[in-house]
Amino acid sequence: MRNFLLKIVAVFNPFWRQLGADTNQLRAILNVKLMMDSRRQQAFSRGVNTGSGETKNQDVISVVAHLFFGMFLGVLLIFVPDKTAAMVLYFAAFMVFMAMTIISDFTDVLIDVRDNYILLPRPVSDRTVTLSRILHIFLYLSKNVVAFIIPAVVILAFTQPLGIPVFLLQVLIALLLVVLIVNGIYLLLLRITTPQRFKDVISYFQIGFTILIFAAYYLLPKLFDFTALNSAAIFSNPVSYLVPPVWVAAIWEIIVNQHVTIVTVSLASLSLVTTVFGSYLVATVLAKNLSRKMMAISQGKPASGPGKTTGKSTSEHSLGGRLAAVFTNSIVENAAFRFTWLQISRNRDYKLKTYPALGFIPIFFVYMTINGNGSLAERLESLQEGEKYLVLIYIAAFMAITPLTNALYADKFKAAWVVFSAPLEQPGSFIAGAFKAIVVQFMLPVYLVMWVVGTAIWGWKVTDDFVLGLATISMFALLSARLFFNKIPFSKPWSDLSKGGNFAKGxxxxxxxxxxxxVHYFLVDKTTLILAVSLVVAILCLPLYRSLKRLTWPQLQR
Amino acid sequence: MTGNPLPAIEMRNLSKRYGNNQVLRSIDLCIQPGQIIGYIGPNGAGKSTTVRILAGLDGDYEGEAIVAGVDVKNDPLAVKKMIGYVPEVSELYDTLTPLEFLDFVGSLHEMPGKVIAERSRKMLNFFGLSPNLNDRMDTFSKGMRQKVLLVSGLMHNPKILFLDEPLSGLDANSVILVKELLNRLAAEGKTVFYCSHMMDVVEKISNRIVLLHKGTVFAEGRFDELKERYGDTLENIFSKLTGSTDFSTKASEFLTSFED
Incomplete structure (x- = not known):
């Protein structure tokens, strides 16, 4: 498989050379990177620890998820009568999906710290390094891509078998566009910010980009009239020229529908030109001095300023310390709470992986209010009549899963020997303390905000629902913790987190x-029942919490 | 070689700052080929920073850094081709085996596959890693990793070697082996730039010692010259120069912290 992929890459060698890369070095780097990717999975399936096939499962989950969504979107190709319009929707979703995977799972590949010590001291040009990164991501994604497009290809085989080669070309271009756009933006950020600030900037950028993508995906159908969506409307609307999926769909319009106009040809060529010119731009202009910038990032020595703390943070008077006193009741738990609190507030790698995954929350917020017809006041009124506060309630549940699972990993994972060598009788109390810190930092504040917003819109009548919500998502959080958080926090390298698993787990x-x-929806308006159920759920939480807190060393997954 | 060889390493007025922190303060040094330079100093003196600049990894400095006639700032790639660099941090792609890793590194230096395979076997054998050629490095001890790292810095036969704490984690026998190896390499005309804070090693193998303190060259010369000037072993010289001699009092102070 690896050799096959490398051969395919080698086919384009003249092109890579044109971009200024050394193809021998390129091959060597890709070979090693792909080898390491495959090892990562093998390491788990070798069964060193019993029952730790997690990474492999996550890989399967990821492929299945892509297959599923591919199917869901492939159906568009049947039900939207105008096939070019269907293509626009399909590739919009496709590109969003792939961009999400890159951002949430691939930041560590784009900024691999080890490269600084292994690649940069060698005579490898910046262009070669950049190109190898892009191709690595591209090759890695291709597995998910294949899963994603299979349903569409099957559907096309029945409806328009001659369109399949065109479709595959479109997939290739769409994928290249996504990889280039994300890479280009990363490299641009690397150029315009100081290295010390880059990591902060990029985490904000990631959050922003995630939100933008969700917004775009929700807004794209609003841009056009969804029911009367047809290619004529798309190609006559200048706004749509700015949307890359439309460029990709134009290829279909030209080749399959033989609809050759200035607009369609320009858009189709735009997709090709952007790909070629984009690769050139990324490999030459943006990659300039990349290695030095990268090195500076990993050195990252802000001598003064953000690195300094007030010195209060370890004492009981800091925010984390005071919260720890409220929420924990043993020394170990308290220590774990404060430790985790600091880790999740300061660790860039943690924030970088966690916040983007939470970026969609504000979008739901906005989407709920702008969705519907009529003036804003009318929409608010119709909002008040419905039961959409349930969405608000359960949004906070998302605040549990990603922050929790990410807290198992760290760049400096080896530092966890401190915990392993400490005389802890029951690591469960350490884990419980860490769990509480995460819940208090992420889930609780969001939930309280949602509660306030919910009460503001729907009035006091939703109080019982929010009580039940608190019980249910607490149970959900405990359940996730018991299933996924049964390790010492920050003790695993990020590479153990399957690259595709993040999104799939979500x-x-x-x-x-x-x-x-x-279930909650069926109980709405039955206040007594809701409160009774809340009580039951809350009681169910107790044994769950106890089993988390009483985890013993043998029960932990190393 | 012609009669007047190019200096292997030249630093003129080399300065470097991180923000407000001046790490290097106008360093001037000229090093001839075939020398082993012991570049020593306490923690945070700026040793690793110097090496990173000379190895072409950090172009953000003032002054001049020239390696074998090539200005590092102008053409870091040309410098990287000539040198071997063993970083202080032992980062490896540790899911690979040593052979795979060295094959990778060799390819980046455009070495033919056959040469790589032969050399890496021989060199790993030299360090006693023959039984581990096909084991993944994530199972390796710190010393074993360090050996692989050393081989990866040497295998392309560089003219100039930058070694940053190359002996960390090695056992006594390996330390002797490496010292001997460095002497032989220097005898063949290679330049070794050796960074360390372990003075006892440096005093034995270096032709010339450069003592760095707070980003400036505090003293330099042959070991016996320094000895004549300051007396006794390097360790004492070192503590005299850096102005902290009263270790006994300090140790007592440390112990008093146990008294609550």
Whole structure:
């Protein structure tokens, strides 16, 4: 498989050379990177520890998830009568999906610290390094891409078998566009900020970009009239010229529908030109001095300023310390709470991986209010009549899963020997303290804000629902903790976190939360019943919490 | 070689700052080929920073840094081709085996595959890693990793070697082995730029010692010259120069912290 991929890459060698890369070095780097990717999975399936096939499972989950969403979107190709319009929607979703995967799972590949010590001291040009990164991501994504497009290809085989080669070309271009856009923006940021600030900037950028993508995806259907969506409307609307999926769809319009106009040809060539010119731009202008910038990032020595603290942070008077006193009741738990509190507030790698995954929350917020017809006041009124506060309630559940699972990993994971060598009788109390810190920092504040917003819009009648919500998502958080958080926090390298698993796990959580929400929906308006159920759920939380807190060393997954 | 060889390493007025922190303060040094330079100093003196600049990894400095006639700022790639660099941090792609890793590194230096395979086997054998050629490095001890790192810095036969704490984690026998190796390499005309705070090693193998303190060259010369000037072993010289001699009092102070 690896050799096959490398051969495909080698086919384009003249092009890579044109971009200024050394193809021998390029091959060597890609070979090693792909080898390491495959090792990562093998390391788990070798079964060193019993029952730790997690990474592999996550990989399978990721492929299945892509297959599923590919199917869901492939159906568009059947039901939207105008096939070019269907292509616009399909590739919009496709590109969003791939951009999400890159951002949430691939930042560590784009900024691999080890490269600084292994690649940079060698005579490798910046262009070669940049190109190898882009191609690595591209090759890695191709697995998910194949899963994603299979349903569409099957559908096309029945409806328009001749369109399949065109479709594959479109997929290739769309994928290249996404990789280039994300890479280009990263490199641009690397150029315009100081290295010391880069990591901060990029985490804000990631959050912003995630929000933008969600916004775009929700707004794209609003841009056009969804029911009367047809290619004529798309190609006559200048706004749509700015949307890359439209460029990709134009290829279909030209080749399959033989609809050759200035607009379609320009848009289709725009997609090709952007790909070629984009690769050139990324490999030459943006990659200039990349290695030095990278080195500076990993050195990252802000001599003064953000690195300094007030010195209060370890004392009981700091925010974390005071919260720890409220929420914990043993020395170990308290220590774990304060330790985790500081880690999750300061660790860039943690923030970088966690915040983007939470970026969609504000979008839901906005989407709920702008959705619907009529003036803003009318929409608010119709909002008040519905039960959409349930969405508000269960949004906070998402605040549990990603922050929790990410807290198992760290760049400096080896530092966890401190915990392993400490005389802890029950690591469970350490884990419980860490769990509480995460819940208090992420889930609780969001939930309280949602509660306030919910009460502001719907009035006091939703109080019981928010009480039940608190109980259910607490149970959900405990459940996730017991299932996924049964290790010492910050003791695993990020590479153990399957690259595709992040997003897939979120999807799984969405499903569970959906079930909770559905049950809740049937209880709405039955206040007594709701309060009774809340009590039951709250009581169910106790044994869950106890089993988390009483985790013993043998029960931990190393 | 012609009669008047180019200096292997030249630093003129080399300065470097991180923000407000002046790490290097106008360093002037000229090093001839075939020398082993012991670049020593206490923690945070600026040793690793100097090496990173000379190895072409940090172009953000003032003054001049020239390696074998090439200005590092102008053409870091040319410098990287000539030198071998063993960083202080032992980062490896540790899911690979040593052979795979060295094959990778060799390829980056455009070495033919056959040469790489032969050399890396021989060199790993030299360090006693023959039984581990096909083991993944994530199972390796710190010393074993350090050996692989050393081989990765040497295998392309560089003219100039930058070694940053190259002996960390090595056992006594390996330390002797490496010292001997460095002497032989220097005898062949290679330049070794050796960074360390372990003075006892440096005093034995270096032709010339450069003592760095707070980003400036505090003293330099041959070991016996320094000895004549300051007496006794390097360690004492070192503590005299850096102005902290009363270790006994300090140790007592440390112990008093146990008394609550």
């Amino acid at each position: 999807m799984l959580a969405m499903l569970v939360i959906g079930v909770f929400g559905a």
